[in-house]
Amino acid sequence: EIQLQQSGPELMKPGASVKISCKASGYSFTSYYMHWVKQSHGKSLEWIGYIDPFNGGTSYNQKFKGKATLTVDKSSSTAYMHLSSLTSEDSAVYYCARGNYPFAYWGQGTLVTVSA
Amino acid sequence: DIQMTQSSSSFSVSLGDRVTITCKASEDIYNRLAWYQQKPGNAPRLLISGATSLETGVPSRFSGSGSGKDYTLSITSLQTEDVATYYCQQYWSTPPTFGGGTKLEIK
Numbered sequence: 001e002i003q004l005q006q007s008g009p010e011l012m013k014p015g016a017s018v019k020i021s022c023k024a025s026g027y028s029f030t031s032y033y034m035h036w037v038k039q040s041h042g043k044s045l046e047w048i049g050y051i052d053p054f055n056g057g058t059s060y061n062q063k064f065k066g067k068a069t070l071t072v073d074k075s076s077s078t079a080y081m082h083l084s085s086l087t088s089e090d091s092a093v094y095y096c097a098r099g100n101y102p103f104a105y106w107g108q109g110t111l112v113t114v115s116a
Numbered sequence: 117d118i119q120m121t122q123s124s125s126s127f128s129v130s131l132g133d134r135v136t137i138t139c140k141a142s143e144d145i146y147n148r149l150a151w152y153q154q155k156p157g158n159a160p161r162l163l164i165s166g167a168t169s170l171e172t173g174v175p176s177r178f179s180g181s182g183s184g185k186d187y188t189l190s191i192t193s194l195q196t197e198d199v200a201t202y203y204c205q206q207y208w209s210t211p212p213t214f215g216g217g218t219k220l221e222i223k
Contacts, residue, residue, distance in 0.1 A: 045160065045203060045214040061211040095159055101207035102150035104171065106159035 002026040004096050004107035011113050012086050020110045022079045022096030029077035030054040033099030036070065036081050039109075040092040050099060051079060086114045118142050118206050122215035128223045135191040137218045139204035144184050148208035151180055151189045154217075155200045163202075164189065194220070 007021040036048040049060035051070040058070050069082040083090055091114045097103035119142040129135055147167040152160035162171050164180040167187055177192045191198055204215040
């Protein structure tokens, strides 16, 4: 069974950084891109970018360049997203989703709350 | 970026109704169109890919149609478990983009 298990909720101060994880199981981790998607409360979905676990290559939505950094650890089949210089605008649920398009497999989501 | 517009942000419907949700792209997306269902607290669930292909396990009361810029998700005989928010997504060009969502509510 294909599963994407994300890390738990985070409560962060403005200006801080956070790194959330997505552990994959049930398939060959390096065979599929891992995508990340943002959903602000009550809002629609925004694609942040993807990483190719095979070689670490990345592609980012221009809107999230400088905000999000995607990495992987092949040894543990885990993808990571680092979000920097957090503001209230970064408060959202973040999902990982396995490529190819469209996204048939999603993590359960990680809630990031930015509050002083 | 390609803009995806779902004309209605919410619908009030009755159980057993036929429901049609529309999605319009700002340019031709060559049927690279997916529909997702999302219930509160859950990740989106892929229902339809390639504008018309039903994913395994999705009830046959769901169907997709359309071409070019205009696409439709239909649900025949709405069931209680279909109450959710539905999103379209284009994956013809990068970045992939989503519609604003259409929330179905029971009258």
